[in-house]
Amino acid sequence: MSTEHNCWQCGTPDVASLFCRYCNSLQAPIPNYYEFFGLNCQLALNPDHLQKQFYQLSRLLHPDRYTRRSEQEKHYSLQASSILNDAYRVLRDPIRRSEYVLNQAGFEIGDPRNKEVPPELLEEVFELNMALDELRMGDTEVLPQLDEMRQHFLDMMAEMDGELESQFLTHDAQPDDEARRKVLTGIRAILNRRRYIRNLVDEVDKQLTARNA
Amino acid sequence: MSTFQIDFSSVNKKRIVGIDLGTTNSLIAFMDLTGPEVIPGADGSALLPSIVSLNDDGTFTTGAAARRLLIDRPDRTVYSVKRLMGRGVDDVRNELRLFPFHIAAGSEQVIRLQLGDRQLTPPEISAQVLRELKHRAEEFLGEEITQAVITVPAYFNDAQRQATKDAGRIAGLEVLRLVNEPTAASLAYGLDKRKDGVVAVYDLGGGTFDISILRLKEGIFEVLATNGDTHLGGDDIDNRMLSIALEDIATEWGEDVSTNGEAVQTIRQAVIEAKEKLSFVPTAALEIHYQGKQYLRELRRDLFEQLIKDIVDRTLGPCRQAMRDAGLQPEQIDEVVMVGGSTRIPLVRSAVETLFRAKPHTDLNPDEVVALGAAVQAAILSGDVQDKLLLDVTPLSxxxxxxxxxxxxxxxxxxxxxxxxxxxxxxxxxxxxxxxxxxxxxxxxxxxxxxxxxxxxxxxxxxxxxxxxxxxxxxxxxxxxxxxxxxxxxxxxxxxxxxxxxxxxLTDEQVEAMVLESFEKAEDDFQARQVREARVEADTIFSAVDKARSNDAWHTLDSEEQAAVDLALNELHMVYHGEDHLLIRDRIEKLDNTTRRLAENMMNTAVRAALKGTKV
Structure with missing residues (x-):
């Protein structure tokens, strides 16, 4: 994506960064999260480095710094810091980060409310639904079993998180777009399974909190 | 091009003040070279009670003077109006029972208080408090104040925030930033501590409760999570004690006074006094005298704690939720900072200590710390403080x-x-x-x-x-x-x-109408006050010159000197009724200069007379 343009203030051509290199005024922000952070589109990110970068950019862009500046710069500061905050929220979370990369690469991501059961989980989901039904009828004897199943799902998620981490490194090491797309396809499959399990855990939690309330 | 650019932002910079617009008390503070400082009122206290009373002539009495009117004119005197900001009548029906003022019809979207023959909305009443604070700062700093940072409870929703901003606008203040109260407090705390770490701010004020968890790192104050209850505070404790007292009094006096505004306010103030004493001593007398009847009780702290325990416990749920949202365990929080008058209550302190498994930090003045923090934020906005930055969050999805x-x-x-x-x-x-x-x-x-x-x-x-x-x-x-x-x-x-x-x-148009109306009525306008003060000074010099002319010393001046005095006198008379206070002051100074020798001579004559006297 080309983000080069002329400075709105002094007309200096080909301003590509946050500030005009000539008159130092704030420019219209770049909407791409990676570009905003000055990063290559890599999936494995160092959280400490990201935080440091976030703080540094906040110091430069936050509206508090533009109270006494022109209306145009105030406007850009508001836009830029909202993109910065949104970007940091997405990039610091491995799941949302990979969803963002998939999205940017043009992949369709499954509907978060998709109820279609992945075949390998059929048996477990069936058991879970039985247990939840019994709980709804007031049978508290299923509670230990529910707890066990919940833990089982959490373990599965942790396992997938490990799997994702190594896939991230594989992705970043690929030489070209085509090779990267292949890895992304695999990542998408893991994410879809993970999301399904996440929903199951949420469902259990919801039932349990509803019962406690 | 850039070589010729001059940064005018530091020239003619207007001062930005910090305001804590509280449920019970409000404060105004500014940043001095040495740090943030609260501005005292004429009575020497920095706390301005957030009480507004409408006088018969349409003017307002605000602050400590209005507190007395709570009892004399309960139907025209408003307190705790912050609880009504940004609310509809259905939101506050329960607590309105204990408020002595009347709600006008059509209060679904904005509450309209019927005070005498006028209807006023909460932002208009808050604007009176802001105007009084603005006035204080102008007197103290000797300059016009038009820009401010105002604090709001972190858990305030959009409508409550907008209402606060509207109040500022009606009071003639440009609200450059709304800052969350616990976050502001953390700024004042961070100024003190200069230590990186994770801090929880527990803020229990008169009407609202907030908990915020922040990471302090290299001058960045990053809020990780916030939670709270905008209808939980010292008022609830007062109301609990009040309704118990009212019931007990009804039995003792054989008369239910709960619909009598004057009686209710008398009892309310007695209850508050007893509550405040119990923070420092184990027993306090509850003493009520009303129309020849009296009610005396000795209140023990342990009984008081029993009565309010459920109110204090209501703060713990939001604390746990905030920790969950921040992904932190109590052990990972380095310090808990206590803010708000209600954190003086020993039961509150012990509840917080139990939950966070650490002794809370109570060194800061819980009444002032929010205003001080607001002044720091004001200095961040003005560019005077550059090494600090607040990153706050939205409390609600x-x-x-x-x-x-x-x-x-x-x-x-x-x-x-x-x-x-x-x-x-x-x-x-x-x-x-x-x-x-x-x-x-x-x-x-x-x-x-x-x-x-x-x-x-x-x-x-x-x-x-x-x-x-x-x-x-x-x-x-x-x-x-x-x-x-x-x-x-x-x-x-x-x-x-x-x-x-x-x-x-309120809609934008409604606020605009209120701003216009308030300008029409604002005798308090800074400009007008300056002119008034200049005229008072002119009056003083007029009468002094008048007196001097009948003094013997007048004849010690030669005719040229006398003519110069008369000319200067005339020139001051000519501008006296004008609206330019600088011109008036300029002429006062000129008159002052021409009469200097006259004043000296008068002094000499007086001294000589006195010396003569002693000789005899």
Missing amino acids: LGIETMGGVVSKLIHRNSTIPASATEVFTTSVDGQQNVLIHVLQGERELVKDGRSLARFDLKDLAPVPAGMARIEVRFLIDANGILNVTARDLRSGKEQSVEVKPSYG
């Missing part, structure tokens, strides 16, 4: 109504602000020319349980077949925690007009 009355969340609570989300809308009928978007705030999943924020009407859409329109709507929560909505037609790329219908609060 923001969502829109979708099919089936379900809320679809667009921006989640505890997102760092400014935060944004975009959503593309389309039409469902051929030729449809407007789309209504219903925005809600809060965590509930169903529209009927949530709190409506506003309805946005995308108007004048180009008529196209159903489903063909593509309107991108951008929801942006700004650094004040207030929602801004813009829309763009993706097909034409043009800005799309959006009409905002706030669910609670």
Whole structure:
């Protein structure tokens, strides 16, 4: 994506960064999260480095710094810091980060409310639904079993998180777009399974909190 | 080009003040070279009671003087109005029972208090408090104040924030930033400590409760999570004690006085006094005298604690939720900072100590720390403080109504602000020319349980077949925690007009009308006051010169000197009724100069006379 343009203030051509290199005024922000952070589109990110970068950019862009500046710069500061905050929220979370990369690469991501059961989980989901039904009828004897199943799902998620981490490194090491797309396809499959399990855990939690309330 | 650019931002810089607009008390502070400082009133106290009374002549009495009127004129004197900000009458029905003032009809979206023959909204009443604070600062600093940072409870929703901003505007203040109270407190705390770590701020004030968890790192104050209850505070403790006292008094006196505003306020003040004493001593007398009747009780702290325990416990749920949202265990919090007058109560301190498993930090003055922090934030905005930056969050999720009355969340609570989300809308009928978007705030999943924020009407859409329109709507929560909505037609790329219908609060036009009205009535305007003061000074010099002319010393001047005095006198008379205080002062100075020798001679004559006297 080309983000080069002329400075709105002094007309200096080909301003590509946050500030005009000539008159130092704030420019219209770049909407791409990676570009905003000055990063290559890599999936494995160092959280400490990201935080440091976030703080540094906040110091430069936050509206508090533009109270006494022109209306145009105030406007850009508001836009830029909202993109910065949104970007940091997405990039610091491995799941949302990979969803963002998939999205940017043009992949369709499954509907978060998709109820279609992945075949390998059929048996477990069936058991879970039985247990939840019994709980709804007031049978508290299923509670230990529910707890066990919940833990089982959490373990599965942790396992997938490990799997994702190594896939991230594989992705970043690929030489070209085509090779990267292949890895992304695999990542998408893991994410879809993970999301399904996440929903199951949420469902259990919801039932349990509803019962406690 | 840049070599010729001069940065005018530091020249003629206007001062920005920090204001804590509290439920019970309000304060104003500014940043001095040595640090933030609160500004005292004429009575020497920095605390201005947030009480406003409407006088018969249409003027207002504010602060400590209005406190006395709570008893004499309970139906015209308003306290704790912060609890009514940004609310509709249905939100506050329960507590209105204990308020002595009347609510006018048509208070669904904005509460209208009927005071005498006038109806006033909470922002207008808060504006009186702000005006008084502004006046204080102007007297103290000797300059006009027009820009301010005002603090709000972290858990205030959009309507409550907007109402606070409106109050500032009505009072003639440009509100440059709304800062969350616990965050402001952390700034004052951080100034003190200069230590990196994770801090929880527990803020229990007169009417609201907030908990905020922050990471302090290299001058960045990053809020990780916030939670709270905008209807929980010292007032609830007062009301609990008040209703118990009222019942007990009804038995003892054989008379129910709960509908008698004057009696209720007398009892309320006695109860508050006893409550405050119990923070420092184990027993306190509750003493009520009313129309020849009396009611005496000795209140023990342990009994008091029993009576209010459930109120204190209500603060613990939000604390746990905030820790969960921040992903932290109590052990990971380095310090708990206590803010707000109600944190003086020993039971509150021990509850916090138990929950966080650490002794809370109580060194800061809980009444002043928020105002001091607001002054620091003001200095950040003015550029005087550059090494600190607040990164705050939105306390409540923001969502829109979708099919089936379900809320679809667009921006989640505890997102760092400014935060944004975009959503593309389309039409469902051929030729449809407007789309209504219903925005809600809060965590509930169903529209009927949530709190409506506003309805946005995308108007004048180009008529196209159903489903063909593509309107991108951008929801942006700004650094004040207030929602801004813009829309763009993706097909034409043009800005799309959006009409905002706030669910609670005043429209822009209503606020504008109030601003105009307040200007018409503002005798308090800084400019006018300057002129008034200059004239008072002129009066003093007029009478002094008058007196001098009949003094023997007048004849010690030669005729030229006498003519110069007369000329200067005349010139001051000529500008006396004008509106330019600088000109008046200039002429006063000139008159002063021409009469200097006269004054000296008078002094000599007086000294000589006195010396003569002693000789005899």
